Amino acid sequence: MFRLRRYRYYVFFAAIVVFLLYRVAQNSEQWETVSASFPHRAPPSSSKSPSTSKSGTNGANSQAQTRFTGFSSEEDDLPQRILDHASKDNAPVKVPDLKNIQQANDDDFDPPPKSNTAVKEAGVLAYDHDEAAKATTAPVINVPDKNVGQGAKDSDDQPVKPGAHWEKTPEHFPVPESEIIPLPAGKPKKIPTIQYAFEKETPEAREKREARQQQVKAEMERGWAGYWQYARGHDELTPVSKKFRDPFCGWAATLVDSLDTLWIMGMEDEFKAALVEVEKIDFSVGKRAEIPVFETTIRYLGGLIAAYDVSGGKSGGYGILLEKAIELAEILMGVFDTPNRMPVLYYNWKPQYASKPKRAASNAGVAELGSLAMEFTRLAQITKENKYYDAVARITDAFYEWQERGTSLSGIFPEHVDATGCNRTAQNELEAAQNAAEIEAYGETDIVKRSGKSTPNIKKQKNPKTGEVELVVGESSLPECVSQGLTSGGWGAEQYSMGGSQDSTYEYFPKQWLLLGGLEPKYKELHLKVSEAVKKWLLFRPMVPDDRDILFSAKVTTHGEPEIDAKTQYEVTHLTCFVGGMFGMGGKIFEVPADVEIGEKLTEGCVWAYESTATGIMPEGAHVLPCPDAKDCHWNQTLYEQALDPSWEHRDEQIQKYYDQKAKAKAAKEREREMEREREEEESAQDPAWATSRTGQPKKPTLGERPSRGSQVDDDGARVQKRAAVPGIGDLEDDLIERDPITGIKKAKFSTAGAEDAEDSDPAPGFKKSTISQVPLHEDEDTEKDPLRPLSHEEYVANRIANEKLPAGFVDVNSKAYILRPEAIESVWYMYRITGDKKWQDKGWKMFESIVQHTATEIGSSAIDNVLTTKTTQLNEMESFWTAETLKYFYLLYSEPNLISLDSWVLNTEAHPFKRPKAPFGV
Template sequence: MLFARRSYFLPTFILVFLTYVLFSSLPPGADIAYFDHHAGFGSPPPGPPPRPGDRIHYRKQAEQHPVTEYIPLPSTAPSPIPRIQHDFPAESMFARWRRVKKQNAVKNAFKHAWKGYKKHAWLRDELSPLSAEYRETFGGWAATLVDSLDTLVIMGLMDEFEDALEAIEYIDFSTTSATQINVFETNIRYLGGFLGAYDLTDGKYPILLKKAIEVADMIYGAFDTRNRMPQSRWEWTRSALGMGIQPSRNTILAELGSLNMEFTRMTQLTNDPKYFDAIQRITDELETAQTRTSIPGLWPLMVDAHDMEFNDPRYTVGGMADSTYEYLPKEHLMLGARTNQYRRMYDAAMSSIKKHLLFRAMTDDGKDILFPGNIRAKGATIEPQAEHLKCFLGGTVGIGAKVFDRPEELSVARKLTDGCIWAYDIMPTGIMPEILYVSPCKKQDDCEWDDDKWHKDILRRFSKYSQGEEAAQSIIKDNRLPPGVIDIPDSKYMLRPEAIESVFIMYRITGDKELQDAAWRMFRSIDKITHTRYAHAAIRDVRDTHSDQLDYMESFWLAETLKYFYLIFSEPDVVSLDEYVLNTEAHPFKRPLESS
């Protein structure tokens, strides 16, 4: 272990040791609230950040559990992959004018937010868009800057991109004031951000791959455990001091199962097998477990990564699980269809998702829409919870339907996407809340509107089933529930991308202009109420057209949300889904050529 100042070794070692003893009864990360892979994990202690010389710096120690033989990238001949994108016809001059006008509106929103970040939070993780201050939420390594690199390229903001390239030279990934590093978030935002920009610029800027290697080699240290499963909330100072680490018995599914795209791309670009080996071991464990969970085909919300047990009774495709399922068809694409492993896993997952989680929502206009709910055990009643984070599923099912030749599921993908569009359209602000509960249909193929059922579902949800119609009306009024909605326990909008993500993907798959129209409604509604003097802010209540704004702007606003809005109004060959795979943070990785 190297220290910038040798005199700090003893007090630093004592501090780390006492901290470890104090919290050793908790699994790594257990004291940190988790919302999903797109949620902040708290702010650093008040006061100025420590001087770089006062910090421990991570340097690789001799591995305690070295790999004796790496699992190589599959070298078998690739299988043909069906085309994903619609064959778009040439557009008229008038249609192009309208489309570009909308695209420029999105670009202006990005430029406004980027200007505020650059002026008030440069090289910090996030801008606070109301106070013009900053937050350090993801290691203090300029998360918004790195996350936005490929968006700058896509939007043609090359002067700003060049400025960002100069700035990333100053990011030191060997140290942080955080006591734990969230490996998953670091992977998708930082590693993904560098790789996406590198691929999108055809490798023209070597600094991007250099920084990607820095990040990947750093978080690779989290895999040095007895079973080579990563410690997802990595106690990096233990590794830096040559002390052992172990994976947590309470590991979030998404944090375990969503590292494969980025690590696969690292091996493809560097020819270093260690990255692919690391994630392939996880995939093999997940595939083995998939048939023996209490709901075969699905994995529970939490995993005991120490003993690789899957006993948690909760199942969902929402927050804390989402990207594990999202990456099944995407990793198949990243591997050029050289293995059927991800096809098998996707087949099993989709069969179980359709059987156990999907339900049709009852709407007063008779729309045929689907949502994925939650379930606690096989045979239990679906919890009819719609969640903004689950809105990714329409796009994932759409991609799966194309690449795995499952055309019958395109209608499922569209109904899931339409469900999230509906949840936007019914709110006074035109924006879907974080979480809402909806009234499920008794039958998917026969679902006429029923006022009485809606009211009974509301009373049941609020544990007032015996109180009757007057109580139902009071709940509707007090909670401002649109028809079909039975509860809105979290009414915020956090600038999230999942709904526009699926709208974009389904537009590229189908060419349906109605999806572009829906995207424009969504963008105008979001831009109107989130705009601040300095950037854009999350809002407290989507039921209130004059909602309070919140002093948060996560990096995914620039990395994902505005990128997807821009791309749906781009020409279809810009980041074509037949040339790129977008990771869960919307970073585009080049798909391998069939001959490579």
């Protein structure tokens, strides 16, 4: 018995060993597959490897660890995941094999200007991994965030399994080398200056400006320290819970997005420490099932390129930034592999999907489609690789052709775009015509018999022997796609605005013209037609209490005939606030002074929106009342109140109808009481049992007495309901009260609820019943306490303003949140740099103080839910654009004008500065 037990244990352990060997063999095949399919390349010899505690590990083992570092599956045990995580720091950089890529000579571009501030834009020593590593804090154990916010709702929460790396695959629709669109070549044109010629400031003005600048920097330092401690290596900090979230691909969005901010603010040690983390990012694998191409391009690719530019480019010594930018760009180039080269905007990077043919979306957002140009253009300039420019130049050509062809609002584009390149309507018409021809030629039964299918393809073909034209069944006669350019996407009405889903495409037209040195005229033509269309269709002046001359940009909806069916929403959205800076800059470079003035008024509009709320912060979205005449606009309280109450014309009618019905009900009750008194008097005279005794109380009938005919006593001697309904009361009730069709519950027909006149009760013992109708005191006067009474127009307006906390001038606020957006301060900064007027610095400072007061947390800043009340709630979200854009614009508002001068730099939509060319360029 003992031996049998022992052998049983041996068999059990043997089975475990066999199972483990099987698993090891299986995993080895996966690792070999990954290694063979994705090339790994060590960093160039110019940079030193980061120091690690495992210096004795040989290269082969290190590479093997890299292949599965950071991955896990549901079957893995916790110790193994911890070990895998610990080995992550030893992972070499993964850079795809690139063809004909060489580091460009940046001599064509001026070196960054030096300033007297602590910020250094040139003369930086070569990047030292060891020195940067010393500046890092102790490693943080990254616990997955279980409280994922709204921004991460599309993220892939499933662990990425070994082998799920992006792989470079052959293109299905390659562009022949001879057809690649090259960068414009030549000497940049002379472009009018954008910045104001600032004079030397007084010591007092400088002291005030620098004090403000340091306060902005302190906010950056606090937010960065919080991110570094609690979210390093992840996309965003959750500043209330002190955790992190990964709404993008988990490639450290805040870190990459903030690199140039760190450099600009003189936080050089933090910049160098961040580069150690940048080198660890593996763009070939992500936490989402798809890459959001627009956000990845403007934040990551733009962030890496800008950091490379501001830190000195090739001479700065931070080549890792360009290496990682190229690594990411090579992955993103796969989105352009479509029949018409329009990009797929949500790129499924996993090999089994990325290797398949793709087609662009039929309902793409204008902003996502048209806001890739600057980043790929600047990368093409730096690397001398025309393929990057070709990718985005084709999109520009498509927009240019569409603008020339015309849209419903000529000059601007609808919010949604069909970018497939296929005209489905024409395709369906051709198929229908072909099917009809088949049926006519052969008859439906014969067609099925000949081809074996109900709708065979038939085409005409000349018989080479007889010379006669014959119909051939079973061969394709229709093209797979009826080609077309960009057109409106979706069905039904089209929406046009300068707000979300559309904004940055328009912003990029003049900026791309600057980045190309004015050598590509298409961008100028695109911008000028956009600005004319916006002025014609979208701009409006709101009616505000202090009669300020400000402007906003509206949203127009049309079914294709805007002169007849256009409907305008007079919206005020934070995202649209960038347009002031766009008009101001466009007016300067294209010499349209009126556009600069428009830019000022648009910016003033957003400043007004900040100043109007209880928190001093502009809401995400709201609506206002337009002026009937933009040139002669004065506050009209009556018009404003009518806008707040869409039913104002019917309020008096409703109240009058209510009082008429109430008077009718009161008269009916009076008639009922009179009839009751008459019946009681008659009964008292005919029936002695109802006579009144000496005590004044009615005499009760004895047990043997039966009620006389006509009395109100039933057979059991109990009183029935004293007041029966009289004719007409039921109809009156129906006028005042209705029954819910679903629940069957009676409710008041008006917007408020209440009670009618109370019925008289029987007199108390010892008292006689009054013969005078009892009416409650102040029945008509105390109307405020009558909940059935409809509100008057004045009361309705007062209630709306109080309950919704509406600021004066706002008709409604449909989105009360503030998520740390930069667009308003962006335009304020542009206006200051363009006009030189210090009023913009003062306006910006009020905005800054209000934002910090309500969004600051212990370790950063948080979005808030409601800007209309000082008792707001923090939403525990700190978007990467807080440090990448908002704080950067505030800092530059109080910097010396030569720091990121608009005459030397051009900023992308994520506030990443790219160097403008000064010398001839092109490949």
